[in-house]
Amino acid sequence: MSTTTLDHGLDVPERRLHWALADGWTVARRTLTHLVRQPANIAWQLGFPIVSVLLFGYVFGSAMSVPGGGDYREYLMPGMFGMTMAMGFMNTAYAVVLDTTKGVTDRFRSMPMAPSAPVTGRGLADIVSAGLDLLVLAATALVIGWRSDGGFWATLAAFGLLLWLRFALIWIGIWIGLMTPNEEAAGNLFAVAFPFAMISSVFVAPSQMPDWLGAVAAWNPVSSTVTAARELFGNPAALGDSWIEQHAMLGAIVWPLVITLVFVPLAVRRFQRLSR
């Protein structure tokens, strides 16, 4: 059977990479178009960290002290950045649940597009929107007087580490999204996201918590990223004595790597189970 007219080069190896990238970009553009068509969604998504900034920075913050000294709001802002990244996995999971339950994933799978595109597109879009989140949050932070004293490259590196954490969480998001049966269940993810984001050094130094909780908080990947960002920004970091707190930079690089290595295969396996 002749396939000349409809042969889009999918079976030619060198064209496969081309289409993998092109299709991934098309899928990513879809999500980015959502942001343009639904600016209110960004507002809601950012509303939570911004309200938290005001709540923790001013309402509770007046009574907060940073161990080792320093301004609490200076301490808080990198935490808010980290929390936004940490909770971002819910956006990924929610988008995956919607696509899977509404049949969009099946439609993609029935099409002659690159099979990797739904995932790479999702990931790219999530990183871009996480970057936008950070931009808006940083602007808010500047307004309330937060500054990075770390210089241009250190500041950039800090934001890079934050996005690196968000990248790793894409895979957890996809994995959870593929396991979640419906939209309603996806709403319950808050129950996981809250402790994951908050039992960390985001708001309070682990050294100020009860010992066992402090240990959990210190070893939370979010803490490593947030503490590393604080160091790079030159903000008060309130370092405790534990090994992981002393090696926050290493943790901020290795934790997301470990998460990625564990959850990529899990997510891929879940995806393949759709064919069962």
Next chain:
Amino acid sequence: MSTSSDAIIAEGLQKRYGEKRALDGFDLAVPQGMVYGLLGPNGAGKTTAVRILATLVRLDGGRAEVAGFDVAREPRRVRRHIGFTGQFTAVDEILTGRQNLRMFGRLFHLGPARAAVRADELLEQFDLTEAADKGTKEYSGGMRRRLDLAASMILAPKVLFLDEPTTGLDPRGRNEVWTAVRSLVSGGTTVLLTTQYLDEADQLAGRVAVIDHGRVIADDTPAALKRRVGGDQLEVVLEEAVDLPVAVQTVARVAAGEPEVDEEHRRVTAAVEQRVTALTDVARRLQDEGIGVEDIGLRRPTLDEVFLRLTGHKAEPDTARDEAGTEQRTEVPA
């Protein structure tokens, strides 16, 4: 049985989910250019069959070819020649209709310019031009389904799979979708559609396969199938139960088969061939006899009745829904 001109060939398909056999020796041969209906209740295996043929689910046994390519060995080639519309309308709800079709066009590798042109063509063809730049959230169920169909038609596929295309639509939306499907068929597309409604199969399909427990139990034209299950039904509901014997006799004169009596609801039902003649004849005779008639009318056999007649058992997995509408029917002894 299958020939090289068949657009879809399935031979002895097997699919197990744990203990349950979703498909158990499923055979099908769909000639090119035909609309073929898969009729059956929830859980009969319709959806599994369609998902296997559309390369979404791996088969455990048997062999299937779509548009000349083996679904297990050459899924990518199959995907180039099929359109798939699943049970849910798989369009992006935030994007506009036009944006949806352009995105799918690009994913079919038309390139941006051709994708844009094709999107406009399809919007026109499916009567969505006016709503093209509205978010699909604002669309009616029928419009969304039409957009969904348009998205499966981007490459003008040889074979189109429609899994319960009108489930959940109001009568108007259903008509809209039927019209759209008919126009596709006139363009030469082979369509395999699953449905729970005999009516829908009757409207669209040239041939119907009835599925039960993962295999085809009957395979015929809708007209022949209806004849086999007794065709249209004449239904009479009386005011007084005492009149039942006379009414049964009256109905029996025009009926194609044995009338059924439901004493509790004072109802007599029978298959009829000359629909209108039978209706007027029975109505007049009952009036002449002075029998009070609460209701009289014609109706199509339901899927439940098709099943009952073809399989001797009710459509099982739907029991929860069935129970509400199930009435005890007593066969009148001959």
